[in-house]
Amino acid sequence: MNGKRLLNIIVPLVVAAGCVALSLSMRKKPAPEPVPSVAFTDYNKSITNAMSEFPAMDHVVDSFMRFWALKGVSIAVTRNDSLLYARGYGKAGYSTPMTPGTTMRLASVSKLLTAVGIMRLVEEGKLQLETPVFGPFGVLDEYDSAIRDDNYYLMTVEHLLRHQGGFHYLGADVMFSGYHPNTEDFVKSELRRNLAFVPGTWQQYSNFGYLILSLVIEKASGMRYEDFMQKEVFDRCGCHGFRIAGNYLQDRHPGESMYFMQPDAEPVTSFDGKYAGVEKCYGGNDVTSLRGAGAWIGSAVEMARVVSCIDGFGCVEDVLLPDSVRKMTTWYDENTFSLGWVDTKDGEWTRTGSFSGTSALVKVFPDGECWVLISNTSAWRGSKFTRNTSHLVKNLRSRFSARLPKRDLFSE
Numbered sequence: 001m002n003g004k005r006l007l008n009i010i011v012p013l014v015v016a017a018g019c020v021a022l023s024l025s026m027r028k029k030p031a032p033e034p035v036p037s038v039a040f041t042d043y044n045k046s047i048t049n050a051m052s053e054f055p056a057m058d059h060v061v062d063s064f065m066r067f068w069a070l071k072g073v074s075i076a077v078t079r080n081d082s083l084l085y086a087r088g089y090g091k092a093g094y095s096t097p098m099t100p101g102t103t104m105r106l107a108s109v110s111k112l113l114t115a116v117g118i119m120r121l122v123e124e125g126k127l128q129l130e131t132p133v134f135g136p137f138g139v140l141d142e143y144d145s146a147i148r149d150d151n152y153y154l155m156t157v158e159h160l161l162r163h164q165g166g167f168h169y170l171g172a173d174v175m176f177s178g179y180h181p182n183t184e185d186f187v188k189s190e191l192r193r194n195l196a197f198v199p200g201t202w203q204q205y206s207n208f209g210y211l212i213l214s215l216v217i218e219k220a221s222g223m224r225y226e227d228f229m230q231k232e233v234f235d236r237c238g239c240h241g242f243r244i245a246g247n248y249l250q251d252r253h254p255g256e257s258m259y260f261m262q263p264d265a266e267p268v269t270s271f272d273g274k275y276a277g278v279e280k281c282y283g284g285n286d287v288t289s290l291r292g293a294g295a296w297i298g299s300a301v302e303m304a305r306v307v308s309c310i311d312g313f314g315c316v317e318d319v320l321l322p323d324s325v326r327k328m329t330t331w332y333d334e335n336t337f338s339l340g341w342v343d344t345k346d347g348e349w350t351r352t353g354s355f356s357g358t359s360a361l362v363k364v365f366p367d368g369e370c371w372v373l374i375s376n377t378s379a380w381r382g383s384k385f386t387r388n389t390s391h392l393v394k395n396l397r398s399r400f401s402a403r404l405p406k407r408d409l410f411s412e
Contacts, residue, residue, distance in 0.1 A: 041238060041410075042101075042240065043101060043238070043239070043241075043299075043301050043302055043305060044100075044101025044102075044103070044240075044241045044255060044302060045101055047083070047086050047100045047101060047301050048099060048100070049087050049088055049097070049099055051086065051409055052085045052086055052087040054085065054087075054400065054403075054404075056399075056400065057396060057399075057400045058087075060392075060395070060396060060399070061073060061075065061089050061392075062089065068380070068385070069262060069377065069379070069380065070090065070376075070379065071091050071258075071260045071376055071377045072088065072089065072091045072092050072098035072375065072376045072377065073088070073089045073090060073098065073373065073374070073375045074086075074087070074088045074089070074098055074099070074100055074102055074104070074299065074301075074373070074374050075088075075089070075100075075371070075372065075373050075396075076100060076299075076300040076301045076303070076372045077304070077369065077371050077372075077401075077404060078307070078308055078369070079367075079368055079369045079370075079404075080313055080315045081313055081314075081315035081316040081368075082315065082406075082407065082408035082409075082410065083304060083305075083408055083410045084404040084405060084406070084407060084408075084409070085404050085405075085409075086301045086304070086409060087100060088300075092257035092258065092376065093258045094258070096258075098257065098376075100300055100301040101241070101255065101299045101301055101302075102255065102256070102257050102299060103241050103243070103253065103255050103256045103297045103298055103299045103302075104256065104257045104259075104297060104298075104299070104358055104360070104374045105259070105287065105296075105297050105353075105355075105358040105360075106294075106296045106297060106298050106303070106353050106358075106360045106374070107294050107353030107354050107355050107359070108207075108293070108351075108352065108360075109296070109303070109352070109353040109360045109362055110210075110290070110292060110294045110295055110296040110353065111210050111292065111293060111340055111351070111353075112340040112341060112362065113229065113242075113292070113296055113306070113340075114210055114213050114217070114292035114293070114340070115161055115213075115340025116233050116306075116310055116319070116328075116340065117228060117229050117232065117292070118161060118213060118216070118217065118339075119320055119327070119328065119339070120232045120233065120319065121217065121220050123320065123321055126220045127139070127157060127220050128157070129156065129157055129327070130156050130158065131156060131157050132153065132154075132156055133152075133155045133156065133157060133159075133160065133212065133216065134147060134153055134155060134191075135152075138153070139157070139216050139219050139220055140212070140215060140216065140219060143187065143188060145188075146189075146192050147191050147192075148192055149193075149194040149195050151166060151194075151195045151199060152166075152191065152199075154198060154199045154200070155199040156200070157213070157216060158339075159199045159200050160209040160210070160212055160213050160216075161213065161337075161339045161340065162336060162338075162339065163203045163204060163205050163206050163209060163337050164199060164200050164201075164202065164203045164337075165195075165199050165206060165212075166195030166196055166197050166198060167195065167196065167204060167206040167208050168195075168196030168197065168204040168206075169196075174190060174207075175208055175211065175286075175289070175290055175293060175294075176207075176285050176286075178271065178286075179271055179272040179273065179286060180286060180289045183211075187215070203335060203337060205337075207290060207293040207294060208293070209293075210291075210292050210294075211289075211290065211291055211292065213292055214292035214293070217229075225291060225292060226244055229242070230242070232319075233306070233319060236309065237302075237306050237308075237309040237319060238305065239298075239302040239305055239306060241255065241298060241299055241302050242297065242298045242302065243296070243297050244288060244291065244295045244296065244297075245287045245288060245295050245296065246287070246288060247271070247282070247285075247287050247288055248278075248283055249282050251288075253297065256297055259281040259282065259356070259357030259376050259377070259378075260281070260376060260377040260378070261279050261280060261281055261356065261357065261377075261378050262377075262380050265279070265280065265378065268280050268283075268284045270284070271283060271284065271285055272286070279356075279357075280356040280357070281356040281358075281378065284356055285356065287355075294353065299374075300372045300373065300374050301372075303360075303362060303372045303374070304370055304372045305410065307362060307370050307372070308370070308410075310325060311325065311364060311368075311370070312325035312326070316410075328340055328341065329341065329344045329349055330344065331343070331345045331346075346366070347365075348363065348364065348366065349362075349363070350362070350363055350364075353386075354385065354386050356378050357376065358374070358376060358377075359374070359375045359378075359379065360372075360374045360375075361374075361386060361389045361390060361393060363390065363393055365397070369401060371393045371396070371397060373389050373392070373393060375389070
């Protein structure tokens, strides 16, 4: 490596190290003290369909489900952290009714959860957003031996959160291409590729970037990704039903919905090559290996509870400091993703997720109202279906929000 290239690497790293030191010295608020575990309340079992009878709203949702041929949908609505409404529609299985506590694959809504985990580590002083991911000062320096492109050493944690890490692949997403039984080997093989752009200079949505953030959480916390998320995020919110999804029907967790394709959907070869013809929602993709990019399952009611703990409204004790909430929800421009959220323009925070057999939407409005909608069926419009669920939520909100009962099912 010539002197100029070495200087181009060292100078940004020195600047990043300086930013870390400055940031640490300027912190005015310490991370929250460890809090006792929230008293165990199984929201997934204690909150039932019978608690939210609203025939007029049910009629609209039922019509939407018939039009899109959906087997099941679950909706939860909070306002200022109080759960006003939670109801399941249709079926979670061939004969099992959908409930507010039925868990389903959250797809890319998982990225919001991963971002919360990163911010918890920042508050604990174990990371900074400016921390390099690779290189001698990086979190994942053990992967440096695989790197051929020096631009990797400019990549920070914040770049990955904002999809600005430099990853861009023509054709299929690498996370949905093939079988990745060993995460370390898979990541090293991908790191041998050149980046498509210098980190921080552009953005391109990247599932692989959020897989790397899962590894960052493991390295910085010294815990398995799933264990850290349970201890530092879900337990603090009083939620106990989140799990990493399995790939096949036999891997389904207790209380988890089945997933359905449209009747005319063609079978596919399983991601691991074991089966010649499977439903795409059961073996078409390696969901488990997505980890923090898209592997979580959860219920609408517990997802709404997590949002109530990261929104800064103050009615429920947040698991993040106000500065972290601000950083996650600040909107810059159309070309800059928010941290974990897809979009926060005009004070509306949006996070969507979709792949075969599921679609999920989390929407927080400026007045403190949050709507969570999860379905268990691939709609015939495919990935564009999330736009229609957003329209449904806005329609339901405009027509029925003022008529929802003023109560808190979380405390009942």
